[in-house]
Amino acid sequence: MTTLKKLVLALLIPLFLACVVMWGIVNSLKPDTIKAYVNAELQRLTNESGEIKGDVSWHVFPRPRIKITHVQIGDPRSASPFAVTIDNLLLNLKLTQLLRGNLVFSELNVDGFTVAIDQRAGRINPPAQAKPAHEMEPLAQQFAIKNVMLSHGRLIVTRDQSQVIFSGLQIGAEQFNLRQQSFPFQLKSRVTVSKKGQPFLHTQFLFKGNTRLTTQWLSDVQLKSLPLFGQLTLLDLGIQQLKVDRLxxxxxxxxxxxDLNPLTLSLYRGESVGDLHYDPQQARLHINQTATDLDSNKLIHDLFARKLLKGRLDFSLHTEIDLQDFKWPQSISGKGNVTVKDGTLMAMNVNQMIQETNARINSLFLNKSAADQSAKPEETLTNPAFFKGNTDFKLMASQYRIENGLLNSHLFVLQTNRLQLKGGGQINLLDYSLSGALLAKVIFKNENADKIQQLLGGAIPLLVKGTLIEPLILPDMKKINPLLTQTFITETLTLPVKAVHNQLKAMLR
Structure with a gap:
């Protein structure tokens, strides 16, 4: 029994002494002292006035800590561009140091906070503030924060024409310091961007890496030069209608x-790999990407709200964007290529176009009275029915260059079972209007039509007009007329040369 009493006393005495030590420390460090120190540190770190509007309380269990509620940094109603509100701030004590009689805070937890940064014209940067009074410096040595956790946060950055909101913001850091020594940290948030009040971008933002901070890290100069190294992940990225599953x-x-290198995108059931480089001194953004096996049907539908193309899409993009005085699309230049294999044109019925052209040519040779009849609109290449339907193709390929707001294709190829198109053209990226010239080589399976095609040099010259949404293909009469004029049809043909010439022109108009 005596041994048991000694054992109990051996356990209770250290516990009693520890409680006495903690009680002494708690009573020696008054809440007003903590308030004064925190206010001074906030002012020193942010160049903004800090104020604790809530309470300061001690908690011994489950671990020793100080809880501070309702902290205000700056005033969102003033001309200052920076304001922070904190719901709950917890400072955890280092237990081993506490038992030795030392008060050392090792962790900082923030639960619920809002940061507002206003970069609109008219907002001014606050003047540099003096450091806290010297009597606070010894206490600063006791705040050796190593671990930081901020959760349930919200960051709002407002500019003249746009607003960026980080919601559900979580930031965690280990080995935290303000001595420009690298330390690891993680950041997670939901990000939304709006321009002129309209949604522009949304994503789930994840970053894990390292950084270095100074005591003035919240200043504009320090934030712009803040070093970051690590792994960036964006999930469910949407830029207007464009969707990216993972970046x-x-x-x-x-x-x-x-620098983002390598930069990998998972989008439209395919993958794209490349890099991104941005230099603020030159205000230029460089993007290089090579994509394979994309679902062109869904991609084009998201971009243009129309089903125009189906097939597996490969493309390359090497572009440079001038951000100094950005204007869409004049500030963008670049080049690349696009390839779609074994796909379907969903806005053009090439087979019907060939069949009706076949029938029209046959009528010229078999029906003598057709020589004096003008072609009806539905019998020409401008027939709207030709642009309603599907056409399977083996290959669609294009090499392009972007310059001065125009996408120029100096090499375009389309191959179907009965048609081969080659040529070039351009797309105005402002209104998506088309302008181009093509040569169509058609397998008519019709001797008379084949003869006409041979008279035109083995391929029919075409003009491309309209828009990307509603393309229009017309015969190039400036090229066709001279070819027909210089060629005569032999006497074995049932119609005179002049009549055939006139009918061909009427048919192709």
């Missing part, structure tokens, strides 16, 4: 220069 990139951000 991953090795990230380097130093002195304002951003």
């Amino acid at each position: 991953q990139a090795n990230t380097s951000y130093k002195e304002g220069v951003l």
Whole structure:
């Protein structure tokens, strides 16, 4: 029994002494002292006035800590561009140091906070503030924060024409310091961007990497030069109508220069790999991407709200964007290529076009009275029915260059079972209007039609007009007329040369 009493005393005495030590420390450090220190530190770190509007309380269990509620940094109603509100701030004590009689805070937890940064014209940067009074410096040594966790946060960045909102913001850091020593951290948030009040971008943002901070890290200069190195992941990225399932990139951000290399995108059931480089000194953004096996049907439908094409899409993109005085699309230049294999044109019925052209040519040779009849609109290449239906193709390929707001294709190829198109053209990226010239080589399976095609040099010259949504294909009469004029049809044909000439012109108009 005596041994049991000694054992109980051996356990109770250290516990009693620990409680006495903690009680002494708690009573020696008054809440007003903590308030004064926190207010001074907030002012020193942010150049903004800080105020604790709530309470300061001690908690011993489940671990020693100080809880501060309702902290206000800056005033969102003033001309200052920076304001922060914190719902709950927890400072956890280092237990081993506490038992030795030392008060050392090792962790900082923030639950619920809002940061508002207003970069609109008229907002001013606050003047630099003096450091806290010297009597606070010894206490600063006791705040050796190593671990930081911020959760349930919200960051709002407002500019003249746009607003960026980080919601559900979580930030965690280990080995935290303000001595420019690298430490690891993680960031997770939901991001939305609006322009002129309209939704522009949304994504789930994840970053895991390293950074370095100074005591003035919240200033504009320090934020712009803040170094970041790590892995960036964006999930469910939407840029207007464009959708990206997943974006991953090795990230380097130093002195304002951003590099994402490699930059991998998972989108439209395919994958794209490349890199991104942004230099603020030159205000230029460089993007290189090579994509394979994309679902062109869904991609084009999202971009243009129309079903125009079906098939597996490959493309390359090498572009440069001038952000100094950005204007769409004049500020974009680049080049690349696009390939679709074994696909379907969903806005053109080439087979019907060939069949009706076949029938029209046959009528010229078999019906003598047709020589004096003008072609009806539905019997020409402008027949709207030709642009309603599907056409399977083996290959569609194009090499393009973007310059001065125009997408120029100097090599375009389309191959179907009965048609081969070759040529070039351009798309105005502002209104998506088309302008181009093509040569169509058609397998008519008709001797008379084949003869006409041979008279035109083995291929029919065509003009492309209209828009990308509603294309229009017309015969190039400036090229066709001279060819027909210089060619005569032999006497074995049932119609005179002049009549055939006139009917061909009427048919192709």
